[in-house]
Amino acid sequence: MPDLIRIPCVLMRGGTSKGPYFIASDLPDETEARDRILISAMGSGNLLEIDGIGGGHPLTSKVAIVSPSRLPGVDVDYLFAQVKVEQRVVDTSPNCGNMLAGVGPFAIEAGLVAARDGVTRVRIFNVNTGRLIEAKVATPGRQVVYDGDVSIDGVPGTAAPVHLAFLGAAGSKTGKLLPTGRPIxxxxxxxxxxxxxxxxxxxxxxxxxxxxxxxxxxxxxxxxxxxxxxxxxxxxxxxxxxxxxxxxxxxxxxxxxxxxxxxxxxxxxxxxxxxxxxxxxxxxxxxxxxxxxxxxxxxxxxxxxxxxxxxxxxxxxxxxxxxxxxRHPDYAEPAAYVVRTARRLFEGHVLVKASLLASNAAA
Incomplete structure (x- = not known):
């Protein structure tokens, strides 16, 4: 039996962040086993993440996990994971809107969403916050394109736009826009x-x-x-x-x-x-x-x-x-609209130790 396992992934830049994008079914269902895989894949626990594909910085030690959604009117589910650089810890409490910019293009090219000619709308459920985001991805000829003339501060050059609409974003983790009940x-x-x-x-x-x-x-x-x-x-x-x-x-x-x-x-x-x-x-x-x-x-x-x-x-x-x-007709709080860019950087497999899948593997 080989001592390394191969897990398909695509390395992408999303906005001003970067990290691997996985199909959820290619990772373990059990949270602790999944996190062991992510920590190993990224090289977490080392300042340089030298033993993994992480970039040694919080902005380049991020993971997107995407799956078909069972929710009505939703295309895909997106779970974001912040893999800490110096600690062997995975935090899935927040969402990441920059990595979100790559979810639509990734989902289309993975065959999870059918591309339309011109622009493809991808409705994304963020598992971390339980909120819905709509992405509009440029797909002329039913193909995702990454080259374009949109620039965003913090990223060199230009690329094709990804339009994101955050719907019903208020109370993403606490249930309230003003969690303390007061503005100050x-x-x-x-x-x-x-x-x-x-x-x-x-x-x-x-x-x-x-x-x-x-x-x-x-x-x-x-x-x-x-x-x-x-x-x-x-x-x-x-x-x-x-x-x-x-x-x-x-x-x-x-x-x-x-x-x-x-x-x-x-x-x-x-x-x-x-x-x-x-x-x-x-x-x-x-x-x-x-x-x-x-x-x-x-x-x-x-x-x-x-x-x-x-x-x-x-x-x-x-x-x-x-x-x-x-204002949005379906929500009390205003919807928020931003423009980001994304780029597919590398596709293949990340290799991790097969022993990490053992039920008694050390966390």
Whole structure:
């Protein structure tokens, strides 16, 4: 019996993230066995992820697991897994909107969704949050194309657009847009806004933590005292939001906000949560934009009034990400629309030890 097993996967860039995309049936059904496979495949537990295909960074240590959906009117289910780099841990509590950008193209090319001539709509159920997202993928001649003229900040060059619509995103993990019931809370003397729309976040004015909000990710990551204080605020915010084990999870995400510096609506610095994102997570952008149109929040106080439909420009370290909010007939909260790109990078098999499938394998 061979000591390595071959698991089909496709390495893709989705937005400003990257990782392998799997068909769910190619992975174990049992969660612990599946996570052992993912940890081994990515090389988790090592700063460089040297013994796997992970990129040694939270943005390149992500996994998308896709399967046909049994839900009426839904094409595919998508489970996102954040495989931690230095810890042998898999966290499936959040969604990832950047990896989501690759789900539609992947599903079409895997034969899970029939392509239409021109544009193919893929309705995606995010298993992590229980929410629906609609992707529109360019398919001229019933073929997925990746080359195009759309650029997104944080990714070099241009590519074909993937249009994403987040439907009913409010309360993705906590059940409420404002999980604490208030637009502003105070933690250790600091005002925060706890918001849950596609991603639970805690918004903090950068100036209240003696920052401008325009620092680089490297500046933040090199300031251990600041990072410790931010983590303490995040954990306490988690408790207020009904996430008592936030210390062991990657939610809620802390976001520093400040007035715009380059013509946008808000300046943002998004944390993952233990390092600063080099750009801005898509789910995080949905949360920040929704907060900006929610009266009483810290984001609204900076952004001002934006009647719907509204296009909000969220500045981040690599540039800007635009989110359009508009009313939707099926949901009380506004739907959020973003444009991303994706690229298929490599297809084949990832090899992992066969012993990881044994029932008594060490976690």
């Amino acid at each position: 809370n105070r933690i250790d003397g600091i005002e925060v806004s706890c918001v849950d729309a596609a991603m639970p976040v805690v918004l903090i004015r950068a100036s209240d933590l003696s920052k401008t909000g325009y620092e680089t990710p490297a500046d933040f990551n090199a300031d251990p005292d600041f990072m410790r204080r931010l983590e303490a605020l995040r954990i306490e915010a988690g408790k207020l939001m009904g996430i008592p084990d936030a210390a062991d999870r990657v939610i809620p995400k802390p976001v520093l906000i400040a007035p715009p510096a380059n013509g946008g609506t808000l300046s943002t610095r998004y944390f993952m949560p233990h390092s600063c994102h080099t750009a801005l997570a898509i789910t995080g952008s949905v949360a920040v934009a929704t907060a900006a149109v929610t009266p009483g929040t810290l984001a609204h106080a900076i952004a001002g009034d934006h009647p719907l439909p509204a296009k909000l420009g969220l500045e981040h370290p690599f540039g800007r990400l635009d989110v359009t909010l508009d």
